[in-house]
Amino acid sequence: MLLFFYTAALYLAVILGAPFWLYRLLTTEKYRHGLRERLGQVPTRVLDAIGSRPVIWLHAVSVGEVLAAGRLIAELQERAPASRVLISTTTRTSQELARNKYGEDRVFYFPLDFNWAVRRYLDAFRPALVVLLETEFWPNFLSACRSRGIPVAVVNARISDRSYPRYLRLRSLWKKLLSGVNFALAQSPEDQARLVAIGMDADRVRVGGNLKFDVRSPETARVTGEIRDNLPTHAKVLVAGSTLEGEESMLVRAWPHIVAACPEARMVMAPRHPDRFTPVAALLKNSGLAWTRRSEWMTAPRQLPPGSILLLDSIGELASVYSLATIAVVGGSFVPAGGHNPLEPAQFAVPVVMGPNYTNFRGIVEALRAENAVWIARESELQATLIDMLTHPEEGILIGRRAQIVFGREAGATDRALDELLTLLPGDAK
Secondary structure, eight states, rough: HHHHHHHHHHHHHHHHHHHHHHHHHHHOOHHHHHHHHHHTOOOHHHHHHHHTTEEEEOOOOOOHHHHTTHHHHHHHHHTTEEEEEEEEEEEEHHHHHHHHHHOOTEEEEEESSSSHHHHHHHHHOOOOOOEEEEOOHHHHHHHHHHHHHHEEEEEOOOTTTTTHHHHHHTHHHHHHTTOOOOOOEEEHHHHHHHHTTOOGGGGGEOOOOGGGOHHHHSOOOOOOOHHHHHHTOOOEEEEEEEOOOHHHHHHHHHHHHHHHOTTEEEEEESSSSSGHHHHHHHHHHTTOEEEHHHHHHSSSOOOOOOOOOOEEOOOOOOHHHHGGGGEESSOOOOOTTTTTTTHHHHHTTEEEESSSSGGGGGGHHHHHHTOOEEEOOOHHHHHHHHHHHHSSSSHHHHHHHHHHHHHTTOOOOOHHHHHHHTTOGGGGGO
């Protein structure tokens, strides 16, 4: 009955919000991107490549999940060669990244949670296994998998502070739906307890660790090599990664003071979302600071002058560029957005500075904080913190080394997930 009311509310929301969505579809290209796939049109490029092989369907919502699942996807395909691993995502940025990484014939948009859209995909793929990253729980999708007897596993499972109360209010709905999930590997004991609290059987939830501790930087991006070749050995590089609105302007205001204290500083600024590349370029243009766009600079790479800013207007290169950093500022943490992944720079022993809003990566940040391996600063403290770390690098070097040790110590979640997932595959899918 609750599932019926959920579906009815979903349709009602679409009807009431139709003017808004129609306006967005007409005026904003990103809302049109992949719309047919979201509405249940299974892409022929994916179907044709499957052939008669069993399908393992892995769903990764956004860029962070696609990157975290990289090794899992590769090894799952290697250890189950008879199957075809397919990847669905929700956001346009993650879709583009996944297609570049795995090929267009493996990647598609996850369908909207309408029965008819979900049914078309399940009828077409007949998956031998569905793997959900984090807690991407969609009631009609879970119900359809359960009724068809499709094994479902959740890896890297996490229940955020913001979503936990909402799950608890609908515990009776989730208890029934989650009974069809074969197992969940939680990121932490707290996430394990929350999954049980919202209705999952305790004997089906285990702590598996965080896949993001297993992320290794891909091959050095071309831009990384070009930046390195165009920097003097004494240059200091601040990489501001995954920044959100408000954080770029904060850094721009602080930058002249930072350069005055450390004249050999350069900054690489990498906005989180591609649709912010143009607004951030306008911000930099109006600031009067020396800057250039990566897309333009790469046509004829040249030395980056002291005090300049390079706008990294690209996807998938930040993890590699972090290797150049003297200090990394990890964005999404100085605004109330929950933060982004500090492990990407930590793997290179780069000292990380974050703001106080890191709830999306609380387990990781707390593991780093326990070893004094990350620096947490409020916005009002950021400028002074960066100046101090750039002009007195000894403590920053120690922070970076400790972070790299934590990164290596916490690894292993991918192997644990693989061992569990393979037990759910039938013999003809291995």
